[in-house]
Amino acid sequence: xxxxxxxxxxxxxxxxxxxxxxxxxxxxxxxxxxxxxxxxxxxxxxxxxxxxxxxxxxxxxxxxxxxxxxxxxxxxxxxxxxxxxxxxxxxxxxxxxxxxxxxxxxxxxxxxxxxxxxxxxxxxxxxxxxxxxxxxxxxxxxxxxxxxxxxxxxxxxxxxxxxxxxxxxxxxxxxxxxxxxxxxxxx
Numbered sequence: 001x002x003x004x005x006x007x008x009x010x011x012x013x014x015x016x017x018x019x020x021x022x023x024x025x026x027x028x029x030x031x032x033x034x035x036x037x038x039x040x041x042x043x044x045x046x047x048x049x050x051x052x053x054x055x056x057x058x059x060x061x062x063x064x065x066x067x068x069x070x071x072x073x074x075x076x077x078x079x080x081x082x083x084x085x086x087x088x089x090x091x092x093x094x095x096x097x098x099x100x101x102x103x104x105x106x107x108x109x110x111x112x113x114x115x116x117x118x119x120x121x122x123x124x125x126x127x128x129x130x131x132x133x134x135x136x137x138x139x140x141x142x143x144x145x146x147x148x149x150x151x152x153x154x155x156x157x158x159x160x161x162x163x164x165x166x167x168x169x170x171x172x173x174x175x176x177x178x179x180x181x182x183x184x185x186x187x
Contacts, residue, residue, distance in 0.1 A: 007059060007070055007071075007072065008070070008071045008072070009055060009056060009059060009072050009074050009137070010071060010072065010073050010074060010132070011047050011052050011073075011074040011075065012044060012045040012046065012047070012073070012074075012075055012130060012131075012132065013044055013045065013046045013047070013125070013130075014046075014047055014048075014049055014052055015046060015047075015048060015049070015149075015152070015153065015156065016048045016049035016050060016152060016153075016155075016156045016159075017049060017156050017159040018049055018159075019049065019156075019160075020163070023089075023160055024160075024163065024164060025118075025122075026085070026089070026126065027089065027093070027095065027160075027164055028115065029111060029114075029115060029118070029126070030086075030089065030095050030096075030098055031095075032111070032114035032115055033107070033110045033111050033114050033115075034096055034098050034099065035098050035099040035100070035101070035102045035107060035110065036082070036086065036098040036099070036100050036102075036107065037100070037102060037103065037104040037106075037107040037108075037127060038100050038101055038102060038103060038104075039100075039104075040082065040104060040107075040127050040128075041081050041082050041083050042081070042082050042126070042127055042128050042129045042130070043079035043080065043081050043082070043129050043130075043131045044079055044080055044082075044085075044125070044126075044129070044130050044131055045073065045075035045076075045079055045080075045130065045131040045132045045134065046075060046076060046079075046080045046085075046149055047074050047075045047076060047134075048076075048146065048149075048152035048153075048155075048156070050146075050152075051076065051145065051146045051152070052074050054141075054143060054146075055072070055074045055137055055138075055141065055143075056074075058137075058140075058141025058142070058143055059072070059137075059140070059141060062140065062141055070136075072134075072136055072137040072140065073132035073133060073134045073136075073137065074134065074137055075131070075132060075134040076134065076145050076146065076148050076149065077133070077134050077135050077138065077145055078148055078149075079129075079131035080149045082126075082127075084149065084150070085149070086098060088149070088150060088153045088154075092153065092154060092157035092160070092161075093157060093160055093161055093164065104127065107127075108120075108123060111123065
């Protein structure tokens, strides 16, 4: 795509109304194993679905520029620390604060038994730093990146509460894994 002069927009973890993968998978992991690895406060690039849509629209409507063949990381410029993410799940959705008294290896083992379809890669996405500079996207489209995770998550909390309350019901036409994603992918 880049060789052909295209532009690549890379979101890492998307949340908000309609998210059936990221937050629901994290909620399932916390339900199955109410613990978090000791000393693991990773940071991740997150973007609310509405802000991602603004980024897509902004790039699509932007005048042609010399920056073709460019990769833009679609995220809020401030990465979100795991403790802030878990705190939001507690505050808005009632999840207990997970214990932080297990080693990373023990935690991975507990989750491997409780959620065997969770791959090592998916586990790493939640427990290791994965954040990317996103300032270039917002600068290119001339938009403010928005209010950030806490405010955007609060806006979607009612949707998550309803979705998570009904997630145990079978969904038509889906062989669902964690978070409802076919094939068991969590993110």
